[in-house]
Amino acid sequence: MIGRGHPWLSLAPALGVIAVLFGGGLALGLAGSFGMGRGGASLEAWIAVLSEGRVWRSLGLSLWIAFASTALSCVIGLGAALLLRRRFPGQGLARLLFQINLTIPHAVGALGILWLLSQSGFVARLSAGAGLIDGPAGFPALTQDRFAIGIIAHYVWKEVPFIGLILLANMQSLGDDPESAARSLGASPFAAMRLVLLPLLMPALIRAGAIVFAFSFGAWEVPVLLGQSAPTALPVLAWQRFTDPDLAARPEAMALAMLIALVSAVLIRAAFAGRNR
């Protein structure tokens, strides 16, 4: 039955789930940010949130985390995909190893980073044992640090295989033909890659990058485990407001959550628009 009726009819179950669960949550969150359900509507929460210096510092930090993680993941993921598409002995094993961490949950990965890179972590202990540093405090701060290195490291570790996987699938469907044609017309291998393959891969790369951006901008569990106490990433700030015992902070939490969704949507829209121009 599926696929035979009108496309809208066939899509109805999926669209229904999205509209009710996702759209409904968004609408309720928006209503909550205007203090509705608590008697009347007001802009108080939005004004409070937007006039607060901490919110802007958190927004800046979240943008930095998302941009840096996306850029690094895209560059490394693209490079890895280009290497992995060639045929070489043990290619299957290499691809498996490359993709293996796709199955690891983010919270587990973040704890791994903590055990590895914190000042009392594995690398720090190894360095202290080898006499490179005097004690835990001598190890550079890579988690709970000002530049969010631990958070970005986690996202890059986790998202490089994701980008690579999407690009590999994309290259498989493109086949070797476009590049071979360019080569037979006299293009060098590098020129064929830069002028033919990369432009063909761009739409897939931007789509995958948008997913990475939206996730690293809006996710809460990694910055809460690896982030410093102030400024916190925007989602952590929203969660703190949501769990504040003071009921008046709830609309502010909703406004922050809406702000995250809004900024993320606008930036991703801009990335697609820039590509299509």
Added chain:
Amino acid sequence: MKRMMTAIGALLLAGTAAAQQGDALLDMGWDEIVETARGGEVNVFMWGGADNINAYVSDYIGGILEEEYDIALNRVPLSDTAEAVNIVLGEVEAGATTGAVDMIWINGENFRTMKQGDLAWCGYVDKLPNAELVNFDNPAIANDFGTPVEGCEVPWSRVQFAFAHDTARTSEPPRSISELLAWVEANPGRFTYPAPPDFTGAAFVRHVFTHVAGGPDALIGPFDQAKFDAVAEETWEILNGIEPHLWREGVTYPTSITQLQQMFANQEVDLFFTYDPAEVGTAVVNGIFPETARSYGLSDGTLANTNYMVIPVNAANKAAAMVTQNLLLSAEAQLEKAQPEVWGAATVIEPDRAPDEVQAGFAALERHPSVVSIEELGQAALPELQADWTSAIEDGWIRNVGN
């Protein structure tokens, strides 16, 4: 098919039972309440960060409930009690009369929120037979962080804040807030505290605040803005002053008490503190802290509070929740909870109102050598500040120190 009909019938019955609850229960005798509760379930929402506490509730309490009352206890772990308050708030706002939450482990600001928002079920406490074991005239039990309890929650345990050190590393730890401030300067990088809104970190800041105010007497009673401003200014000055001597030069703070515990275990810092000194013993038993770890109190006193169990106004299983609360208050369950290898939590009942063998049990309690004795701590106990004070101090710290 037949089985399905029975299931639907049972669901319908459960629905009516829930609707009848509440006021109807208040007119019943205790035996009738127990019969109403029999065969049901109770959903207990509580902070789930300590395995021994979880086991006590799920296995010990849950086991007795199952055996004696045929009640199934579902423990729902939380990382922040406010999450459960949020659920109740959302349900009540949406008009749901049979909520998912039957009981919350709670105190302080969250209780004030529930009481203010009319989210707590009140007026049932004297129905519980074991409430007789509790001295509700004791101000430390009748007030939850300065908010009058007024029959809206049932006390469960007493705790008092304590510090901890490793005798092998720090033989002479600071034993008052002023000594601590000097110690921090003399030992750069070896101390820090979790950033509020972390519960324990906020309690540490209140100790400094109380110290600056010259003791708790100046801060007792309702919030006073002028008094707050005067004390706060000096407190932020002190805390900003020690910042360069803290872990990571105070550029960042740990974000949870769990993180501070790991840092103490990893020898990144030399002092630990907790609102539940029994935790230090548990950490030693679990091999997280060394055998030489010791908890201790301060000469100028540490904050003490009582924690409670509250039943939300829209709880679906109020009768089962009452039976559970009565069991939690029983002399035997309170004694079990006080056993160091179980939890080591201080009781809220008056031992001399309990049966003789339980009294003997309390007298024979042995504590873990790493845990400071309740008597020693209790010699200098500071009352908790009212919730308006605590939230003003938290906000002020975030604005003036932790930015």
